[in-house]
Amino acid sequence: MTQFKIGINAKMDMLKFKNLGQEREKEINKTKIENINTYQVNKLASVLHPAKIKVKVARIKKETEDVKSFYLQPINQEKMPPFLPGMYITLIIKKDGRTYKRAYSISGSDPNRSYYRITIKKVTNGMVSNYMFEECLENDSFTILGPFGQFTYQPLRDSKKMVFIAGGSGITPFMSYLQNDHFIKSIESLTLFYGAKSEFDLIFKKEIDEIAVNNPKIKVIYVLSEQKRDGYAYGFIDEEKLLSENLEGKSIFVSGPTAMYFSLNEIFKKLDVPNKFVRHDIFKEVPKNLQNETFTLTIKMLDKTITIPCHGNETLIKSMEVGRVKTLIHCTVGECGFCRSKLLSGEVITENSKVRTKDQEKKYIHPCVTYPLSDVTIEVPIK
């Protein structure tokens, strides 16, 4: 039987095989040394997703009695990273030796991306919003994280006929949409329902009207809950008002207080709006049955263990902020998973829907949406 061969004969093939290593060495040896320091794609990644951005407050504008806008300009770079409308940043505030992180939608920018605008409503007992409202001055500097977020328009998923529903300061992400030419060009129609207590609480009304008046695609319906006035609808954004617009085949984006999400979701369910056509901006739901009691939170870090008090009415992250413990939080509402920690012991109430299946089984939690029911020990991957 003749030996199987590929080339001239089997012997040569085998020799060729034996020489594969030498051939490789030869090829490597004759290579000229290149100085490889930068990779285009990694450079682009660091521009689009910087670890953090140092900004200064270039301008503060009072929008209403209890709402202010802050124009954040980069300090060490010319431009802010590109972002999609609907995205947010995480603002880091340091005060009295404590570090607070809060997520705010980007409410605007300019074509040169020389700034991001964020807009903050003063909330009773809101640590950060009160600080920003009362103490922050122009030229103050901060560190921000981001941009992040999934409250973005996806042409493959979303309808070209859009409905935006904003409640109060929930208008902020939609302002980025209204300013974005690419988005406006992509869609066929847009109806914005914007609800507030009174006309004085409508943030950006002038800006919105200016954009809408110049664009026949955009229709705005203002809804005031505590004031009857001509030119405005009265009451809440309810089924009747929604049905004044044909919702069939339209994508509905909602941003506002949690209570509004729940009442609207009931309506969407009743009207059989498919899941794919309803998007929510990040929001936080405070669960029922919280314990009005103080417990002990033990945090196992890489090389040390810290024990601090925590309260049944507050998330573990909030207790860590108050207790001066470093946190990894970004979104603050359980969505991004940056604060993922392992629950080693104790009972908690937590929101699991954004936790990976295997992580749930192995007792990982997102502390920003976790409330203690007893003394709790968690493990956090930080130093």
Next chain:
Amino acid sequence: MEEANNTFDVIVIGAGNGGLVAALTLQKKGKKVLLLEKGRVPGGFASSFKRGRFEFDASLHELCEYGTPENKGEVYYLFESLGLTDKITMIPIQETFSIYTLDTHEQYTMPVGKEAFLGQMEKYVPNSTASMLHFFDLCEEVKQALAYLNETKGHPDTNVLMEKFPNFMVVAPYSVQKVLEKIRMPIKAQEILTTYWSYLGSPAESLSFVHYASMIYSYITNAPVIPKNTSHEISLTLSEEFTNLGGKLEYLSPVKEILIENGSVHGVITEDNRRFLTKHIIADISPHEVYTKLIDQEKVPDKAKKFVSSRVLGARGLCVYLGLNKSMEELGLDRYSYFIYHTLNSNVEYKRMHNLYNGNLVATLQNNHEDTSIMCLTSLLFGDVFDQEVTEENYYEVKEKIAENMVRSFEEATHVNIHEAIEEIEIATPVTFARYTNHPDGVIYGYLAQGYDNLLPRIMNEPNEMYIKNLHFCGGFGSRLSGYSSAYLNGEQEALKTFGEMKNDTI
């Protein structure tokens, strides 16, 4: 005292598939191991993320070389020895591949099992059986020869090779195409058989026959599997086994410098300026990064610099993850994987895939709860077209267009409307992969498998390519090339070599 705390038998850099297995293997052997990971979760590419009611696997398609308890593959044996098999639920996929062509409108579906595969091929391509049988014989010999090469750690006995694996030695220097032509396989059968070429990222004319044969043979003889709860299930189980045994795993700890003394590994410094000492390092990151960024350039031998300069970065990946609001039955699709190319000719398609909107892709599809399903479309890009054409100004628009093009491609090939069923969507580009893994230019396949950088030359020369003593590489840039099973097996291999070297350590 502090010195002792900061001194380890071995430091593993990167908790990807290779790094996790390497770390666990050595921890199980009683070594003091430090595993440093730059991210917050284990696994590197082997991870998952949630959107709405869907959990997406970031990268795993099918895990090959696993098999079943009755028909164990190499990875099964590895996981068994690490005590993992009862902690992970694997679902077998009882199919190999379906292929659809956009230009020539062909469609072929191949089953699992040698007999069935052969029979189906004969139906599609009459008179292909003889060459297919010859192919399977070669596959079997390749499989055994590779096992022998592994056993002998790159120092095989030529006489044993000549005697036991003569045909292996004959085919070893050649490409898939060259060998299939030589065994007179009908062209159509060759083309169908090479469908998986994109999994290895090199076309038939330049991809090593041995590499391809060992891979496809494993798919045909051992049904591939997928973990029930995504690859994160495997990564998390590996990492928790490691820490439960006392291994030290530090997240958010990128290494900024590898310390070298007298041409030998001495330790590492992390980005937050902590110093750890060791005589052994296993790097589950690219040699590009190690030799050009992490080591003092004065201490990098010229040979190592040439080694890096000589190598070509492999495929970049584009992924579209879709949560669909219909089940597979409602969609009218009943298979797990769908290969979509314009034509069956891999050499032509490889060239086409140097374009951003090439439309070639692999789709995977599986049912999810509540009558929904999860689809992942993956398209490869070769060369540096993405690096050159995409800027911060056009990035988001390009990303949108790429995804649209890929979804359209799938719909055109299968005649199934999926875009109306999209409830969740996420798009990953080389930027995304660069962001999460730090791979140079966001490549997903390590180095291009071509010519002298194919599987065999890599394995044969590995012992000579340790330019710094006791510095090993594992994972996708390693000697077994990329892919889940390669990375796991390579992780074990480098751990065992390191274990052997430790015996020579002076105290």
